Amino acid sequence: MAKVPIVQNILAANDGVAQEVQDTLAAHKIRSLNIMSSAGAGKTTLLERTIKRLNGRLRIGVIEGDVETTNDADRIAAVGAPTVQIITQGNCHLEANMVRAALAALDLEQIDLLCIENVGNLVCPANWSLGEDSRVVVVSTTEGDDKPAKYPHMFAVSEVMVINKIDLLPYVDYDMGAVKRFARAVNPNLLIFELSCRTGEGLDAWCDWLVSIAAPDPITR
Amino acid sequence: MHELAIAEQIVNVVMTQVEAHQVKHVSSVRIQVGDAMGIVTDSLTFSFEMIARFTPELDGAHLEIEKVPYLAKCRRCKQDFIVKQFILQCPICEQWEADIVSGTEFRVLDMETG
Numbered sequence: 274m275a276k277v278p279i280v281q282n283i284l285a286a287n288d289g290v291a292q293e294v295q296d297t298l299a300a301h302k303i304r305s306l307n308i309m310s311s312a313g314a315g316k317t318t319l320l321e322r323t324i325k326r327l328n329g330r331l332r333i334g335v336i337e338g339d340v341e342t343t344n345d346a347d348r349i350a351a352v353g354a355p356t357v358q359i360i361t362q363g364n365c366h367l368e369a370n371m372v373r374a375a376l377a378a379l380d381l382e383q384i385d386l387l388c389i390e391n392v393g394n395l396v397c398p399a400n401w402s403l404g405e406d407s408r409v410v411v412v413s414t415t416e417g418d419d420k421p422a423k424y425p426h427m428f429a430v431s432e433v434m435v436i437n438k439i440d441l442l443p444y445v446d447y448d449m450g451a452v453k454r455f456a457r458a459v460n461p462n463l464l465i466f467e468l469s470c471r472t473g474e475g476l477d478a479w480c481d482w483l484v485s486i487a488a489p490d491p492i493t494r
Numbered sequence: 495m496h497e498l499a500i501a502e503q504i505v506n507v508v509m510t511q512v513e514a515h516q517v518k519h520v521s522s523v524r525i526q527v528g529d530a531m532g533i534v535t536d537s538l539t540f541s542f543e544m545i546a547r548f549t550p551e552l553d554g555a556h557l558e559i560e561k562v563p564y565l566a567k568c569r570r571c572k573q574d575f576i577v578k579q580f581i582l583q584c585p586i587c588e589q590w591e592a593d594i595v596s597g598t599e600f601r602v603l604d605m606e607t608g
């Protein structure tokens with residue numbers, strides 16, 4: 274019997290690959306988002322509307338993560354953005370090595386902002402860094418307004434929260450004050466956008482923020 | 495379900511050491527998990543011990559988990575407090591600005607051979 278010291282971060286392997294992804298993106302002056310939500314909150318619709326609205330202002334590339342099918346990548350391709358679909362075949366979250374492999378299929382010279390749409394899940398993706406600049410968690414008014422209280426880790430590690438489907442507020446028992454209170458309780462610095470992908474309300478503020486973080490520098494390009 | 499993926503990462507870290515030190519068998523692995531990591535430790539233990547059964551060098555190995563409390567320090571009153579349910583509010587002065595002191599640890603500490 275002997276004790277062998279190890280002292281190594283458990284997620285070091287993933288974090289190392291995430292760093293590689295970040296370095297690759299930085300070399301191409303690409304900003305990146307890891308977009309997470311429960312299934313059905315509207316991640317893909319948000320991307321479709323965002324890509325259409327920012328056409329000509331920002332070149333957006335998308336990596337789609339799903340357990341099965343290429344449905345989401347097909348939707349993104351239909352609005353004209355370069356897309357790669359990752360099919361995780363059961364895995365409940367994306368890991369950095371999947372993103373690294375997906376990057377090879379994108380022309381990085383043609384992208385200002387890379388949006389990585391994670392698998393619909395408010396638990397597992399929170400632990401796996403993908404090399405992104407910011408984490409965005411999307412919630413919607415058809416879910417419970419206590420999502421941030423029930424899944425606090427996801428909201429604690431995100432920089433941005435998008436509240437989608439605000440056009441449905443007259444028809445659902447969703448307390449906007451409560452969701453923001455719960456979210457800020459675990460993350461006082463959270464940046465919050467309220468919008469409706471269906472009506473377009475609030476999309477301008479979201480798109481302006483994306484442009485502010487990712488628009489190409491006119492001097493260097 | 496991500497506890498299974500995390501257990502695989504722990505096995506990978508341990509197996510690298512097993513090969514480096516030419517260890518024949520590991521009886522236990524000790525890890526440190528902070529409460530801010532949102533890890534279900536029972537699931538992690540179950541997943542690790544299941545993978546270990548299929549790995550000759552780890553067959554029967556136990557996972558020992560050392561938990562680290564999620565602590566924050568209030569920027570106003572400078573008091574350390576335990577963060578409950580991830581709520582970063584100082585229980586003394588009710589200020590919302592606090593810096594995390596501990597709870598994000600997530601590492602393999604050592605392994606017992608034999």
